Amino acid sequence: MTVPVITIDGPAASGKGTIAERAANALGFHYLDSGALYRLAALASLEAGIDLSDGPAAEAVARNLKPVFRDSRIWLEGRDVTEAIRTEKVGVAASQVAAIPGVRKALFDLQRNAAQAPGLVADGRDMGTVVFPEAPLKIFMTASAAVRAERRAKQLEARGLKADREALTRDLEERDRRDRERAAAPLKPAEDAKLLDTSDMTIEEVVKKVLDWWQLAR
Numbered sequence: 001m002t003v004p005v006i007t008i009d010g011p012a013a014s015g016k017g018t019i020a021e022r023a024a025n026a027l028g029f030h031y032l033d034s035g036a037l038y039r040l041a042a043l044a045s046l047e048a049g050i051d052l053s054d055g056p057a058a059e060a061v062a063r064n065l066k067p068v069f070r071d072s073r074i075w076l077e078g079r080d081v082t083e084a085i086r087t088e089k090v091g092v093a094a095s096q097v098a099a100i101p102g103v104r105k106a107l108f109d110l111q112r113n114a115a116q117a118p119g120l121v122a123d124g125r126d127m128g129t130v131v132f133p134e135a136p137l138k139i140f141m142t143a144s145a146a147v148r149a150e151r152r153a154k155q156l157e158a159r160g161l162k163a164d165r166e167a168l169t170r171d172l173e174e175r176d177r178r179d180r181e182r183a184a185a186p187l188k189p190a191e192d193a194k195l196l197d198t199s200d201m202t203i204e205e206v207v208k209k210v211l212d213w214w215q216l217a218r
């Protein structure tokens with residue numbers, strides 16, 4: 001049986017994760033946050049003290065990752081790293097290790113294995129182009145750079161963290177540039193992806209749009 005998959009790709013802080021998780025809940029589907037895997041590889045690499053441009057070392061770290069996802073928390077080697085992987089520092093490091101083809105290969109099966117009945121909503125950068133090219137609904141979600149930086153700032157402030165909007169904008173732009181320009185699975189819409197600019201949409205409006213598209217696609 002083919003498991004139905006919805007893919008949502010797009011640049012940082014465009015809202016992919018929020019929308020993917022809500023759409024998955026509404027449909028009773030599983031949710032894959034593929035960026036969390038790259039963040040885990042980055043955190044483990046940083047903590048192992050390896051040079052993030054050292055391909056074989058970063059690939060070995062990614063191959064040995066044994067993350068546990070339970071009750072909306074993420075555990076690595078018995079440690080709860082849910083918050084530790086969400087910093088912008090780890091986000092930028094994730095975009096560095098994600099440019100290494102061996103790291104992407106090491107994480108491929110973990111992502112494919114997430115496609116379990118009754119269905120999956122997967123968000124990331126290459127869900128529609130590389131990991132689930134057969135998905136019947138592929139969405140490329142964007143928002144203006146200013147809106148994305150403001151959303152990320154509010155998200156950090158809601159967690160009681162300080163948000164330096166200038167630094168955040170710089171980090172998002174650096175990450176997006178690296179993700180778009182890399183040779184391995186660059187950030188780009190799949191040829192058959194639907195484009196959705198969410199700059200002027202509420203979360204509820206975006207979720208409804210995704211669910212409406214799903215009714216037509218499945």
Ligand SMILES: Nc1ncnc2c1ncn2[C@@H]1O[C@H](COP(=O)(O)OP(=O)(O)OP(=O)(O)O)[C@@H](O)[C@H]1O
Pocket residue numbers: 010011012013014015016017018019035123151152154155198201202203206
């Ligand atoms: N349409 C929207 N309107 C307003 N806020 C939104 C909208 N979509 C998402 N947000 C908010 O923007 C913030 C960033 O969203 P989210 O973390 O889902 O983005 P992302 O694309 O998954 O980011 P990343 O690629 O860095 O993981 C969250 O606080 C979320 O609640």
Ligand SMILES: Nc1ccn([C@@H]2O[C@H](COP(=O)(O)O)[C@@H](O)[C@H]2O)c(=O)n1
Pocket residue numbers: 012013034035036038039091094095096098099123124125126127175179
């Ligand atoms: N499918 C993916 C998902 C993520 N990445 C890289 O990881 C970084 C962090 O991702 P977030 O979604 O958590 O922000 C991101 O900037 C990408 O470099 C990827 O390459 N492919």
